[in-house]
Amino acid sequence: MTSRTISPVIRALAPAAALTLLLSACGGSDGEGGSSDENQAGASTEEGAEETPEQPSITESGLITRDCDGYDGVFTLYSADDGTRISTLTFTSELVAAETSEALGHGRAPDVEELNHDREFDACSGALISVSPHEHLLLRGYSEEVNGNTVSTFGVMSEEGALTTLAPEQEVSDFGVPIDYRHPVYDAVNERILFVAYDPSADEGDVQAMDLHSGEVNDLGTCEGSDHCGSLSVLPESGIAVQGPLTPPASGSAMDASLLESPDGETLLYADHTGSSTVLTFIDIETALADNPDLITGGIADLRHYEVNLEVAAPPQFIDENTLLLGDNELSIWEFTEDLLAEHTEPEEERDLFTFNDEYLPVDRTLIPEGPRYNENFLLSPDRTEVLFRSTPESGGSSWYRAPTDGSAEPEEAFELEDPDTIIAAWQ
8 A cells, every 4th residue: 555644634633731721821911001001111120020929830831730638729830850849829729709800800709608518619620720920710610509590600719719700690580490501611722711501491502702801702603402512622722612522422421532633723633532442533623613613513423534443541642743642551653644544444334433453553663662560641742752651560659751752762760759649730
């Protein structure tokens, strides 16, 4: 078979930032500065050393972790060079209702008395928003009472525990059914919060976007049924909204799916992983947005180009447009082409997924020598030239290792973190 380079429509994707930690240095300007502020710019620059907080920003380059200290949420930034602690950010779970968010200037006060007794509400979950390098909020979904009904809502909390509900306020008649405001996610590219306004009485909903700073809400599209309205994501490179499972989930739950987009913004990779299997679906973004330029929605089986079933438990990552880093114990490298995908994928009319099994795994090389060690928590460097991972020998005792993604050298020990069992969420 003569192989050719994969077409732009099926190009592989650059690594996505971690979905659960959305970091964005938005600047923090409120747009109200006048000429006096401009005249003082030079003086502010000269005094910058006095105004800058002693602790470095959590938005700097490095390794991000998130942990729970009781119900408090603790974000820690470590150096990717030597594993030393750079900065720590703590969100307290001692909630105080705030009429408006001090950082955003809009919102309404929640009933914190009810939330304080809800053990599921803590500062250990939610999307991290960096309003500026030294000002942060945590986007959280929770519940509120609307005319005797418990509904889903969302808001933001400050490091001090000031909680502000951002979801639109509802006025419902005695026999009316309130809206559920579900699945809040932060779009750092466009500085907005995406969410689903779901009407349980009609079993349908609207996908909406709220401007982070003004609070203005716009409709992006619709969804029908609790399944299709059951999830919402955002592509971190472009800010494109993706609603609902794009294909019937192999795992039975869209929560086990990952989304990656190509550097040129032309291809979306939908990776559904469960057990020891990961199903990859390649989708053309331009075609998927043809009916709605603001939203990619589920139920688009006719837009699929290829489906590949890989026997790896962890989601894959992309080193470059034609090189896939598989999430197996040896960190296998797969350099694929359009011809290879076409040859080993069932025809569209049959739609049975081809499995690359142990006898024919499309591996060009591995980054980790085969052996008894257990390797996990793989992270690509921002420039995709290195991979960091935690390795545990049979005798126990984990260590962190790094290896070049071009396979030019075997892994070498990297550093020791304060807790060797720490889970690193992202390498930013």
